Amino acid sequence: MRKALRFKIKQPSAHYRDPKVFQNDYISTLNLPTRTSILGMITYLCDKRLSSDLDGKSSINIGVIGTYRNKSVEFSRGEKMDFWDNYRKLKGSKEREKFLKYGEYYDFYKNYKAENSILNYEVLREVELSIFFSCDDEEEYLLVKRSLENPGKYMNLGRKEDFVVPYTKGDFVEEVELLETFSASTRDAVKNRLKLKNSYIKVDLKEHEKYEEILNSGTLIALPRKYKDIKDIKENRTIEFCHYIYIGEEGIYPKNLKVNVYDNGESKEVFTWL
Structure with missing residues (x-):
């Protein structure tokens, strides 16, 4: 079992921009926030850069599961x-x-x-997220826990206007136990109700045979995972990208994959670390 923090949150609206998209007239949104966006929100609340994320070999683990009601399109005007x-x-x-x-x-x-520039962008409505955080450094783990229990800053995820509120009033975070498990076959995954859905799965394309079922079950996308030089000023930082598969509501029962399970007796959430 692994100790972790789980914060269940909701957002009236959110736009999670893909940093690889640079269109001037239309910008789509990701279905879920990236690891770097989530970690950015956490470190902002803590008012310090977590040292566990500074050495290039981060001991921080983050997972996310999320849904939204629908997508809409908004626009803004500015100069080119x-x-x-x-x-x-x-x-x-x-x-x-x-x-x-x-x-x-x-x-x-x-x-x-x-000349005026009209920017159209997708926005998710009525977003609900379950975010999991784990850290090998006990002191920093407790710092994040305290910062989420009594947030002293405005919380947003995505754009500045995409504010965050707790799913349950007054309760941002809870400490939970996660079961790390591995299913060798789809049959075992079904038997143990290990269904992955509404989440990202990190994949290694060099081992495409291992991930063949997953690659055929969702949308492949390259997402930022961490900054190679996080200590540098923001303009000079280099983002390290990894490949992920987004699995929607239909979900999959994965085989040959290690997953994390949160089970409170009434519901079960299955995810992988980003």
Whole structure:
């Protein structure tokens, strides 16, 4: 058995952006937040970078299961990117001086004939998430536990406006025991009710034969797992991506796969570490 923290949360709306997507007119959302997004929320609450995630060999484990009611499309208006690029280049130049007395931004906008940019993006509605956190460092584990029991900061996951509230009022986190188990066959998984659904499964494409059933059961996607140089400033960090399969509501009974099981006697949640 493994000790872990489970926080059951909900969000009225959420947009989990795929960092590999750079379209200017339409941005889709992931079905679930990534490991880096979840860990970012946790470290923000703790008000410090967890040392367990600094050495490049993180001893932090995170898992997520989640559903949403539906997807909708929202839009926002702004200036196209070259407007801001030109504006930044102008700052500090002699040409900029002529704008200051009339209103810097307004006159720059008029003279450079900025074009509007309409951005459409997908948004998940009525999101419910079960997030699991485990850490080998007992001191940092307790820090995360205390930070979630009495959060002193506004919690969001996704965009800044995608706020988080506890699924049960006033109760953000609980300490649980997880059973780590392995099923050699689909029959064993069915027998033990080890159904994976609404979650990500990390896969190694070099061992595609091992993951053949899983690869044929969901959507393959490359997601950020950690930063290789987390100590560096944000602009210089390099993201390490891994391959995952998103398994939806239909779910699968996996074979040859180690899974974690949370069972409170009334319901069972099955997932793998991201």
